[in-house]
Amino acid sequence: MSVHSLEHGAAWISYQPTLPIDQIKTLESFVTPNFYRLIAPYENLASPIVLSAWGKQLSVDDASDSRIAVFLKAFTQGPDTPEPGAPC
Numbered sequence: 001m002s003v004h005s006l007e008h009g010a011a012w013i014s015y016q017p018t019l020p021i022d023q024i025k026t027l028e029s030f031v032t033p034n035f036y037r038l039i040a041p042y043e044n045l046a047s048p049i050v051l052s053a054w055g056k057q058l059s060v061d062d063a064s065d066s067r068i069a070v071f072l073k074a075f076t077q078g079p080d081t082p083e084p085g086a087p088c
Contacts, residue, residue: 009077042045
């Protein structure tokens with residue numbers, strides 16, 4: 001993941017590598033087939049799951065948290081995106 005992708009409107013879902021596989025599958029369901037959503041494991045996160053978009057971040061403990069869908073809807077190609085629509 002790169003900051004450049006966020007600049008183009010991508011939202012990034014990062015998660016601790018120890019997150020249970022069922023939760024990873026739930027997170028993956030938010031990504032496919034959206035080209036402006038990225039997902040990757042990331043060491044040493046403060047929370048099990050952290051969502052990032054340009055100028056925004058949300059930390060949650062579980063993939064079933066309803067705020068995930070709200071965050072992704074609001075901030076994938078969101079209003080603060082400096083270069084919306086550019087390829088990631």
